[in-house]
Amino acid sequence: MNFELRDHTADIAVSATGDSLEAIFGAVADGLAAASCGEIPGDTGERFSLAVSAERRDALLFDYLDELIYLRDVRVELPVDHRVESVERVESADGSPEWHLEASARGVPLAAIDAREVKAVTYSEMQLERIDGSWEAYVVFDV
Incomplete structure (x- = not known):
């Protein structure tokens, strides 16, 4: 496990590390x-x-986590066991650069678990940076 849960006023934060963008995105999702x-x-x-x-790497992390929360609500399943296959910078249809992620998760029916509702991911204090050869992330979630 490459993440740690941290209390954050009325919210909860995840601090994570990883050797690659795929690893750090997966760790934050876990x-x-x-x-x-x-x-x-x-x-x-x-x-x-x-x-x-x-359009940006930090926006990709935000949008990925937001999509997981959305899928939880639509599928009525908690996404777990995250596998991020690729995170890469690509050229969009109009020629501008953008970031793209391909991933998978296992959906555990919410009826099978005692889950706390995480309402949203926030940009508050969000960090995604490379430090001394590894990636570090800090993300706050509204609960």
Whole structure:
């Protein structure tokens, strides 16, 4: 586990580290799942894929986490066991640069767990930076 949950006034924060962008995005997503549920069953739920694009790297992290919260609500499943296959800078259809992520997660039915509602990801104090060869992230969630 490359993340740590931290209390943050009325919210909760995830501090994470990783050797690559894929690792750091996955670690923060795993932290979101841990903030939502203390104990995640390992024998239930099916994997699903998702893709997210944004114009900046930090916006991609925000949009990825926001999409996981949205999918939780729409699918009535908590996304867990995150696998981020790729995070890369690409050229959009109009020729401008953008960031793109390909990932998957396992959806655990909310009825199978005792989950706390994480309402939203915030830009408040958000950090995503490379320090001494590894990536560090800090993200605050509204609970």
